[in-house]
Amino acid sequence: MSTGCVIGVDLGGTKLLAGAVDPELNVHHRATRAAHAADHHAVIDTVVSAVSEVRDAIEGGSGCVKAVGIGIPCLIDQRRGIAVMSTHLPLADVPFRDLVAERIGLPVFVDNDANAAMLAEWRFGAAREARDAALLTIGTGVGGGLVVGGALQRGSQGAGAELGHMVVQADGPRCNGNCPNRGCLEALVSGTALAREAQRLALQRPRSGLGRALAAGREISGPLVTELAHDSDPAAVDAVAAIGRWLGVGVANLVNMLNPDVVVIGGGVIAAGELLLEPAREVVMQRALSPSKQHARIVPARFGAESGMLGAATLALDELGAFA
């Protein structure tokens, strides 16, 4: 398939990244969009617009797009290509695959966005050659992916690996919109939770960098907190560490339950790097069982913010038999 490529689309809770990817996993053109939309028609318009931009850029050159893979932050009925339920986008029982395929006239394959990220990291990235691995993508929400016994696992209906909706504090804060639960990992370690913790510390510590940013009227967002933490603002470092310790409780659970070779942390919040992972690792060593806790590596995603897009492309390449 040296003459062709696929388009991978990572449809996040807040933004979309599409890229033309060849079978050697080189990315030839990228397009981004805001993902937020009023209804599923608008979501599909956004996907089609980004795919068209990438396709025009590639096919205007020498390339030829063979298929599209899409990762969606959603419970997916993969056999039928239906977006069953999303906690972040207006998608409920939408025949996503067929609606997009009709519009663009190419084969389309869909999967949960975090399953796609797990696929890319497992095949080519931080979980390469693992027999057992878990991935958490920490962004607007917290997605999960699982490799168990040497295979990507989606559960009996394809709705599994919702690792972000693992309760670690039963009486903890309410989770997001469509999740009825409390004290889920998503409620405690998402970008939203990081911003909330930072807001609390900014009010408590007005002389810190976080406190001054708040006083200056800046929005206390995940990226701002991460930036200030990398600049060694103690309040921002503490906010990231608090999230890291909750992450550690969730990772300890994964380590005890799955005895994985590696736990990969991706998504926007992993921009905090070791400031997030070091407190998480400490909690895993305090809470998890031997020998699993000594065995499991806890590492950042190799492909960073592009895991999902590359994984969606990998899904399409797999379906085309490009790796066969």
Add this chain to the structure above:
Amino acid sequence: MSTGCVIGVDLGGTKLLAGAVDPELNVHHRATRAAHAADHHAVIDTVVSAVSEVRDAIEGGSGCVKAVGIGIPCLIDQRRGIAVMSTHLPLADVPFRDLVAERIGLPVFVDNDANAAMLAEWRFGAAREARDAALLTIGTGVGGGLVVGGALQRGSQGAGAELGHMVVQADGPRCNGNCPNRGCLEALVSGTALAREAQRLALQRPRSGLGRALAAGREISGPLVTELAHDSDPAAVDAVAAIGRWLGVGVANLVNMLNPDVVVIGGGVIAAGELLLEPAREVVMQRALSPSKQHARIVPARFGAESGMLGAATLALDELGAFA
């Protein structure tokens, strides 16, 4: 193999059950022992004594014992047959398989006791034909077993499926002896936790059956609470329901993470039956995501207190190729 059978041994945290089992899963003779022991030599003496009793009973008749399977409440290095670490028995880096095999002169196979129970329930019992299933055995502690993607899964080192050491309340009670964690399922739903909750309610409600039992100097044990609950003592019913609701939080996690066809509840505490399972199911419906929560059946182990013994026998029969 109509002329032979194997011996399955379920070595629990407090008691041992051994049985001679044929390839049709009929049990021909049973032996029980107290499992508690001062050191691993005494544990092995107990196993050998129970196996010898069963073997003598069988071989005195027409049978012939071909192998022994043993389920141990322990992290197991299955390839080398080593009992790595137990939260309930004095076993640390003990070459259990070889020590027992030397003593009895038969092939011995070992696995975690809850993995063995999962194997029996999956092959012949409540999880039969499931592609994805989880099992919790609730006794002195809480053991776990996993079937993911149509295979029994033990993790990359064979130390996985420690579902009892999943944290559901990060600041909850300390877990048992060798587990360094807090708020594990085991700390909240084991027989020990049931007795503790019942003790608390007995003091609060002295006129209840539980309260009167305490006043009469009876030990408030799991079996007593279960018996009183079946006799409709409201305090005992409430104690079982409180444990059932915590169980529901853990099962909701399993449902979200694995999208299983079935979650099987075994061990001594399942003697409470629907008094335990009904509150658990309610919490799963409140906390877990669709469509997984509608899909997963939450059921008692078919083989009750014998799942572990039958599973250990199944392990040995598998290794002998009796089902091939």
